[in-house]
Amino acid sequence: MRQRSIIAITAALAAGSLTLTACGSRDDGNSGSGGGDKTKVVIGVDAPLTGDLSALGLGIRNSAQLAVDTANKDELVEGVEFELEALDDQAQPSVGQQNAQKFISNKDVLGVVGPLNSSVSQQMQKPLNDAGLTQVSPANTGTELTQGDGWKTGDSVRQFKTFFRTATTDEIQGAFAAEYLYSKAGIKKVYLISDQKTYGAGLAASFKTNFTKLGGKIVGEDNVNPDDRDFNAVVAKVDKTGAEALYYGGEYPAAAPLSQQLKDSGSDIPLMGGDGIYSGEYPKLNKKAEGDLATSVGKPVEELPSAKEFIDNYKAEGFEDPYEAYGGLTYDATWSIIEAVKLAVEGNDGKVPDDGRKAVLDAMSKVKFDGVTGTISFDEFGDTTNTTMTAYKITKNAWASEYSGAPKLS
CATH class of the missing domain: 3.40.50.2300 (Response regulator)
Structure with a gap:
């Protein structure tokens, strides 16, 4: 399947011609259609890419890749080249937790899309939150992930400031x-x-x-x-x-x-x-x-005028696997991180801030756009405002x- 390789940045390179910051890597040469130096920003994806639930996981990975490719093609964020790092959690909470640590250790990662399973997310939320790394799931529906167990008695309390989702809750x-x-x-x-x-x-x-x-x-x-x-x-x-x-x-x-x-x-x-x-x-x-x-x-993406371009582009990319149930929600989840990066860059004189993760997280509360599945924004718990x-x-x-x-x- 189409997927860009992730460039390994070594300490030796850091001492040479490549400048490293906490927010990304500076690429020399003609990266992207605009040419010139671009700062690499990595968006992580965690999903089951193998096993019984791989059909859903591959649709998630491909849809996130399409969002990244589209942002780069359109040069949505000037001076930034987005890359995708997709990790297989095998639908296992312990593996998802390990993947969270891998994303955290890669300083180029400014946001994570996924996972599919709420049980996996329960093991990823705290480490990602402790690292200040934004997470947007297109599929997690467990209400307690955002509102805690108190939601059952009307006493909802936000659990993790870094967790958002484009899927609505099981309560709904x-x-x-x-x-x-x-x-x-x-x-x-x-x-x-x-x-x-x-x-x-x-x-x-x-x-x-x-x-x-x-x-x-x-x-x-x-x-x-x-x-x-x-x-x-x-x-x-x-x-x-x-x-x-x-x-x-x-x-x-x-x-x-x-x-x-x-x-x-x-x-x-x-x-x-x-x-x-x-x-x-x-x-x-x-x-x-x-x-x-x-x-x-949401409504079926095939019936949404807002999803026509997504469906056409997905077909044009030639992915071997269908986008499945979470394709549109994944594209929107990935795009919300891209939009947050854009806001962070625009608020920092056109450059990715040194503390890119904090800037992206701060920008998430301001994110609002017309996505594949409708208007995308998040409430005080990090839940989607679209309950259809x-x-x-x-x-x-x-x-x-x-x-x-x-x-x-x-």
């Missing part, structure tokens, strides 16, 4: 899913299953709270191991409850076989999940996915949008 996603099933689909009885990971457990809890508040009934609950692929034991329980749908808090590698085994048992009820199952891989892994449901953040969600249904073996809107939160 769970409420939207509950409203869609109860009010739009007319489903009143649901069996609830969670994979017990940070994302899945939080999403399932939010769904349960909001579904029962509307008058719906949870007829049974279970937890499963996300690494399992044999779910016949739990399927047998579902069949006996009279459930009209199964809601799954988790991701597509387990959701797909769970759904198929449910249908194989003779049940015709749909499985519904969050953005963790909204992937083109889901119907590939599930021969009986027809009618299953998912929610995802979309419900999708598998129709003819592919996800098709059903309804878009924002939930009513009491």
Whole structure:
């Protein structure tokens, strides 16, 4: 896949013709179309580039690369050449923590995009915060990541000043899913299953709270191991409850076989999940996915006029992997860091400040632009101000949008 190599800066070079600062490296020669000296600014990307969730991770990496390439081509920030450093976290929290340290140790890195998994982010947030290094996730939806556990009782407190996201929270996603099933689909009885990971457990809890508040009934609950692929034991329980749908808090590698085994048992009820199952891989892994449901953040990029250029440019770049569920959100997350760099440079006489990380972080509160997925800005917690969600249904073996809107939160 297309990816620029990261230039290694040695101590010997620092003593020679290359000037190093805490904010980036000064490149001599004709870097970029404008020629002359340019300061290299690296944007890190952390995502699962291998393993079960790599389809989503590769879409994240490619979309971030497209944003960097576009900024360089347009010379959006005069005197700056952006580069991407993408690291594979394998969807493992411990690996994500190691990657955070790698980004921190590279002084050219002024911002990090990612990760995909909320559980990985929990291990990255504190070290990145301690280093003053801005992090913008296009996919983390765990509400506690920004607002702490107090959000459940209305006592939200921002957790890390460096953490932002272009994806909305599970509080909103769970409420939207509950409203869609109860009010739009007319489903009143649901069996609830969670994979017990940070994302899945939080999403399932939010769904349960909001579904029962509307008058719906949870007829049974279970937890499963996300690494399992044999779910016949739990399927047998579902069949006996009279459930009209199964809601799954988790991701597509387990959701797909769970759904198929449910249908194989003779049940015709749909499985519904969050953005963790909204992937083109889901119907590939599930021969009986027809009618299953998912929610995802924002409106479908294919239906947004603001996303046309992104889609066209992504195709033109010839990436082997689709941009998937988080492509537009990743482009916007990356672009928010680029915009923050631009503000920092403009406020420092056209040069990257010596303390580039602090300047970029300070600029994030001022970032606001029309992005791929809509207007991009962040609230006092670092959460996106765009709370639009979309419900999708598998129709003819592919996800098709059903309804878009924002939930009513009491």
